[in-house]
Amino acid sequence: MKLLKFFLIGVYFGIVLIKGEVVSWFRIQEMFHFRSFYMYGVLGSAVVVGVVSVALIRALKIRSADGSEIKLAGKPFNKVGNLTGGIIFGFGWALTGACPGPLYALLGAGYWAILLAIAGALAGTIAYGYLKPHLPH
């Protein structure tokens, strides 16, 4: 039952990804070629809402629904890993026109060819898992 709320938040996220056209290969290429403000507006305003939300949670000491203190520690800073991994991710983002959220959303929307990209992403994850001890972070 605890998982149901996350499932429902996911349903909301899936609707926004599809209706917001964030899943569209066209929108991603348009963004990287600076042919439209659309995706920059989407990402920028999403971050503004996120920053304001986190600031309000901090300032008002808002607690989580179960009464626990909300964890706001960021991920560790790995100079090499963040940048190198980020660049590799960017290569893939442009090639597929999809990042991980859209991979799942496109599957739900019935674009079956995306199974190739999901299989690729799982293979990439496995490759990283085995190479991790040998990679600089």
Add this chain to the structure above:
Amino acid sequence: MLDFLSSSWPWYVTGPLLGLMVPLLLILGNKQFGVSSSLQHLCAATLPLNAAYFKYNWKAQAWNLALIGGVIVGAAIAATVLDGAAAPALSQSARELFASWGVASIDALQPAELFSLQHLFSARTLVALLFGGFLVGFGARYSGGCTSGHAVMGLSLLNVGSLVAVIGFFIGGLLVSHLVVPIVMAL
């Protein structure tokens, strides 16, 4: 309401609705928004992999798998009930760019040149989707997050590592979208 949901959304509707994922998950579940760790959990849950990276209690992260299960269902609802497969209102200059790449199927959410099943095992689709997907998975896990975990959640926390990762996303994306995608689409 259904009319509004079914119409095409402007950026200032989509962006804030996306940003709301941050407080929704923090307040309702005390979880930080992120999608790409689900790839690791899926591997750990289903495959007999002996690398240390896959040896952990993935069940403690089952919320993340519930989230992506929801994404799949939500996307199916959007596509069937809410007219979610409609073509984006692309800019004229973008349309000209795609035409110059030989992408003819411009009035759809996705180009048929990549997503039509008749092209499934063409060199173009294999490079763009299979190999591109590999880079998405490898890169997201190497950088410790994706557009959700770094660009939306990480930047909302003003996290330095996330900013570095997002800069990386755009360096990589700009290079490949300008130099490689036109060649791949011509395959």
